[in-house]
Amino acid sequence: MTGFVYTSHPARVIFGSGTLARLPEEVERLDLHRVLVLAAPQQADDAQQIAARIGPRAAAVFSGATMHTPVSVTEEAMRLVQTERIDGLVAVGGGSTTGLGKAIALRTDLPQIVAPTTYAGSEMTPILGETRDGQKVTQKSPRVLPETVIYDVDLTLNLPVALSGTSGINAIAHAVEALYAQDRNPIMSLMALEGIRAMARALPVIVQSPGDRAARSDALYGAWLCGLCLGTVGMALHHKLCHTLGGTFDLPHAETHTAVLPHAVAYNAPALPDEMAALAAALGATDAAQGLFDLADAVGAQHALKHLGMPEAGIERTADMAVANPYWNPRPLERQAIRDLIAHAYAGERPQI
Structure with missing residues (x-):
């Protein structure tokens, strides 16, 4: 066998059905007190339900995540991060929502919990692609890796x-x-x-x-x-x-x-x-x-x-x-x-x- 280098990334993965119920305990485990819940516009109602599930530790909801992670959208979310003194992120959705969480984490190093609802896989990568003026730029940074990924099969049952x-x-x-x-x-x-x-x-x-x-x-x-x-x-x-x-x-x-x-x-x-x-x-x-x-x-x-x-x-x-x-x-x-x-x-x- 030829030589190789293997580097593993730290990750806490919770996999199963009904595992989203463990979200509040993960928020508590990470000692988060002012969480921002992220979602795409079509999942705005779901985001509100997620915030209610978290309870008093959910400080705000931002449901403007957009495909290809435009910098302008990230900047809008960053204003909410600052005004609400956010200390952690919960992203529930597909690659667009995960990408927004990564973009915020790159700028702030805030801890993230991600619950994917599609099969994009972005939640497991230190890769972020951001779009500015029609150009998509990709970079890698360990700062964008989530602290916890909750895979709940139930969240994918209604995926078209x-x-x-x-x-x-x-x-x-x-x-x-x-x-x-x-x-x-x-x-x-x-x-x-x-x-x-x-x-x-x-x-x-x-x-x-x-x-x-x-x-x-x-x-x-x-x-x-x-x-x-x-x-x-x-x-x-x-x-x-x-x-x-x-x-x-x-x-x-x-x-x-x-x-x-x-x-x-x-x-x-x-x-x-x-x-x-x-x-x-x-x-x-x-x-x-x-x-x-x-x-x-x-x-x-x-x-x-x-x-x-x-x-x-x-x-x-x-x-x-x-x-x-x-x-x-x-x-x-x-x-x-x-x-x-x-x-x-x-x-x-x-x-x-």
Whole structure:
């Protein structure tokens, strides 16, 4: 076995059904007295209920979390943090809410409790992507890691089927890139393949039976593992492209990952025969890229970036941006090949192998 470096991040994880009931005791355990509850606008009522569950230790609610974590929204929340003398954060929701909590924590180092309601996996990573003036900038910092993550399967039972599918494939993308990250290691590869297997097993069942607790539990377990992979090792072409596309054209996060992933995998496949064979087996497919495309079909996801709001002119622009700031990838970045990758994803075509 070749040498490797494995770095683990501190995390307290509470997993199960009905585990949100333990939120007040976690607030007390962290000795928090003026908590800010964070949510997206569509979960404003849920945020108020969460605050009521916490009781007197909940000082305020901010339900303005937005996709891609715009700096302007963070600054608005920061004003509330200051005026209400907030000493801790509770984020209940998807990646947008988790991202806002991270952005506040980066600026304040306030302790966080996160209860995910989707399969984004962001809660397990020290990675924060913020958008300013149409540009998304990603950074890593241990300051943004939550002190406690509460995984409650009950919170995902009403997650719409369409969002369940794309959110789950977004999680798979984290694990896929962990298999061939520059700083990959065998421990993360084990977790990545286990996470992919759990997700690939669960998502088609959720489409047919959204209330299936076993499938929902598998998916949340898979999301945890996939997020942990992304937070421990690096990223490559897929995530760089999706961050560029999302930040530049304001595309929906999970849907963009779902559309791009099969094509990014096809691009890197010639350089990674062993990793692709393991990925295909975890998916229950004969080819990794085609298996990911078929999984997106199985959950009814949109394949075409053009239907997610990307302009056709964005193909050339994204290709230029991808090669303008070189980064590590297992296959060298070739402008024409990347342009073709983006064009196939724009049109929603099957990945080219």
